[in-house]
Amino acid sequence: MSSPPPPPGLELDPDFAVRVLTGFLRDARHKTGLSGFVVELSGDAPSVLVAALAVRAAGLQRVHTFHLPCGVPETTGATAAHAAADALGLTLQTFDLAPVIEALFAAGGGPGPEGRQRLARPVRRLVLGERGAALACLVPSTATKSDLLLGRGTLTGDGASTVYPLGDLYGVQVRALARHLELPFHAEPRRDAAEDSTDAVLHQLFDRDLAPSEIVARGQDPDVVDEVVRQERRSRPGRRPPVVARLSTSAVNLDLELPGDRGDSG
């Protein structure tokens, strides 16, 4: 689990950050009137941190965690998921989705493990959504700011959620918070180092408002900067609300922005 601390500009006071994020989930539960949270515990740092925050916000009895292997090469480990559940005092339920994925794959999946991975994302989300409905629970996304900016929190996968507790934290910050809370999580040093480089570029692009050429001039690998810029631009349409063909002067999300937090007496 060793990895460097967040780079300059991305440091957070971890206790205060955890307090604020716990408040976010507590507020979401209160406003929706739902009983608790359903979390997919894959074993990676975001899933473990969301589970820990959910426990703080709602208590152990109101957090339901699921491990959903799909029979495809996992980037995170079941071992870490079970270790995290044990550390948090949670019961981890496992649903093997491999037969479902294979059936879908046989009906027309793309080639190779990537095809199965693409099918796995919405299937996992479908199961979590059903569990959330059955248990009257919110299903928080585990997508990070890095995921959202690069299109990894897809609309049919981890992006299909109403609350994003980690959506304004880069992956490197999520791992730092998980380490601060002494949570076990699955780490892959090479992948994490690559994500750290990506996060550093995203931070300079969006938090510091630097141009790609200025980021390269500050020492970043030009190839990494180019790739991050390309991925971010490609993913922009998926970050916007659904595009509506505007035919009136009250088109939803264009002319009419109604806050979701609103009560009914206004």
Added chain:
Amino acid sequence: MAEQDAPPTGAGTFRVALAQVASRLGEVDENAERHLERIEEARSHGADLLVFPELSLTGYRLLHLTPRVAIDPLSSPLLGNLARTAGKMAVIVGLVERGSHGALHNSAALLADGAVTDVQRKLYLPSYGLFQEGRFFVAGSRPRAVTVGGHTLGILICEDLWHPGPARHLALCGAEILVVISSGPGHLGRDPHPATQESWELLTRAAALQNTCWVTYTNRVGWEEGVFFPGGSHVVAPGGRIVARSPLLEEHLLIVDLDLGEVGRLRRRLSLLADSRPDLEDLPEGGGEEGER
């Protein structure tokens, strides 16, 4: 009434209560009920003035709900009820004001002696980043000092303090206290408080020093649409020393006795207002002389 049991304020002392509340977005009636509870609580402490945050009756991020929660402060039964409950205690409440010709204003109403006695409109409407006030509100035209219990106050609404002119104008009009009300969102930094709190304390302390007066800052708490409001309400003495703070992230009523004699004493030692040069402080359109841009 417990008001009689509260410790009395001394001569020249003004007791303020800052209500750091979590308003519910669009829930005017529910918010008004919670205002009544805070009014009763502040009265029980013998407060001379109770201050609520910006848009305390409506919540902040209203967007297209803004016209639906607007009220005419001078004829509003809801404000009348708050004013009557407050009795002799003055109260400052944040609301959406329905003005003339359909204009809406982000305003503060002053309630005193059982009635609405003044309404101040926000002068600067932020429309950058997550803020969209310029789309929904019309800005006020001038700051105006008000009188409460024989003392002169100036009311500033959030962004108004980020520009030095209104605070200076109110101080030159005699304000002994600048009352700043805010719905200021927070963001995280490396320290165990919101990074925004440092900015606010820098501004309020500078205003108290430059204008040699008391400054109160009342911010809200709670969440709206993923945005958190950290609170951090506080009081700054003339000269810039913070004398009291509310805790972060939780509702709180901060009670502070202000020695208003300190204003005059500091102004005699530090004659910044007397030395004021309005001819230099009144910048031309565009913010600088030609040739300097």
